[in-house]
Amino acid sequence: MAQSSTSPFFSLEELKQFKSAYETGGLEKVVSLIQRKTNELDSAELNIAVTGETGAGKSTFINTMRGLRKNDKGAAKAGTTETTMEPTRYPHPILPNVYFWDLPGVGTLKFTANKYLEKMKFNKYDFFIIVSDTRLTENYAKLAKEIKQLGKNFYFVRSKIDNDLRAFKLEGVNINKDEELGKIRENSVSNLKQAGIPSPTVFLISNFKVNQFDFPAFKETLANNLDDIKKHVFLLSLQNTTLEIIEKKRKELEKRIWMLATLSGAVGAVPIPGLSFACDIGILITAITDFRTYLGLDDASLQRLAIMAGKPVEVLKAEVKTPLLGEISVEFVKRMLVGSAVVAISVAEAVLNFIPVIGSIFGAGSSFLMTKHLLNDALNELTENAQRVVKAAFGTD
Incomplete structure (x- = not known):
């Protein structure tokens, strides 16, 4: 969570240092403290891990978060087969210290959830995003519990929601959009609860409709759960x-x-x-x-x-x-x-x-x-x- 202070980016302890620095070293010492903080802002890294089942749209999701399409330079490779067997890093196009990491799906590797985290070097990531385009499986519920035990935040994303709604239309079935989205959300939450996640939140998104469904709320939630400096970096990275x-x-x-x-x-x-x-x-x-x-x-x-x-x-x-x-x-x-x-x-x-x-x-x-x-x-x-x-x-x- 964001740090609590009366000044952006500075802790209460750092604020106390300003007065002491000015009294003992004058303006030069105050400037030194401020310069150090601006350097910290410019060099702050944000590492976001994205995992999910094959074909769930995690590579497209990574591109969307960076404002890219699959044919753009530097775009993550998207496909229906698992192309990632090692963590692959994708930098943001204008903030090179913001990285999205495409991780192999749990089901593609012969690891338990805790071994998966060890293999993927979880400590480097600020938080995890778990993407699925169908039901969220037991593998990912187990992974989420392991992430939680290790003190990291995780977020469940149910992708391709526009495809779910389009399928009804193609079949000639009239639906209430809000009611259907409620059913999808309830089903996803229920599956996670059965797998042992006590109070799961599931974000329903389409990678191609960035202002619809839960995408805006999802971005806001990510920002609100970061400390001041990383929140600053994340918000500036948004398209x-x-x-x-x-x-x-x-x-x-x-x-x-x-x-x-x-x-x-x-x-x-x-x-x-x-x-x-x-x-x-x-x-x-x-x-x-x-x-x-x-x-x-x-x-x-x-x-x-x-x-x-x-x-x-x-x-x-x-x-x-x-x-x-x-x-x-x-x-x-x-x-x-x-x-x-x-x-x-x-x-x-x-x-x-x-x-x-x-x-x-x-x-x-x-x-x-x-x-x-x-x-x-x-x-x-x-x-x-x-x-x-x-x-x-x-x-x-």
Whole structure:
């Protein structure tokens, strides 16, 4: 579960260190602690294990979670026969420290559940996803119990739900969709209870309908069961398929801004013509470039989303109306800073409740506040563009 603190990414103990660090070592020591945390965010790994029966759609599921289709570069190999006999790692296309691991199905190897975990080196994975397109078998119930005993989270996914519903239609049978989904869910839960899982939750999904059935709730559940840093990484890895995902990303990126502003305010050394302070231009360029990638506005992300939504990529690109998608050069950022300098910023904006010492370090005209203001404006502008793209892609109101 997410750690409890009044500041994102920092434990209560780390927050206490800020005041002590400032009192004993000044701003330089505080900056060192913040830099260490930003490095931790950038290098954090997330390893997600996916297992299931042959033909259950686990490779397609891995591709869908990464916003890919089977013919895309780097896609997991999908098929109706078991092609995986060793754990196979698939990195995320824009967050290379997020890995999905395709594990062999339990039934394909002559191991008991506990031996399977040993063979698959379970300790490297943050959690397990167990995929089935029919009834969840006793093998996977046993595997889930072993995972639980070892202190790892696991999630049951019942895939190809759209095929189940389509079968009724092809046979000319009229059904109540919600009632039928309820029956499938009840049957899956009942099977798991009989196999010894006391309170199982089963997510009903289609790998090709990412905004339908339980897929949105499934992603939210995964995020909510991760600690702050890994939750941050996981949310940024999600493809922009809903407005809710974009808003969650905005909130996550907003958490970084005060840290980046502190670094810029403390180590800024590039004089800006017309302004009375120096600012670290490199921090601003990197942040804006990262923001637009995380928000799915780079060319590769727009192309993947267009394929997922079945829309021409030009339709999506037409919704992007911001100069922030052009080259983010030193001169471009300087012009942004000069434009922002006329905005009145009060000293109160520098008071950060979770780190009181920061408010006493920087004044109203500091590069800290200007950087914070500029990055907030850039993030909001990019978020609005990402929202328009998703509305065009999926017809979301």
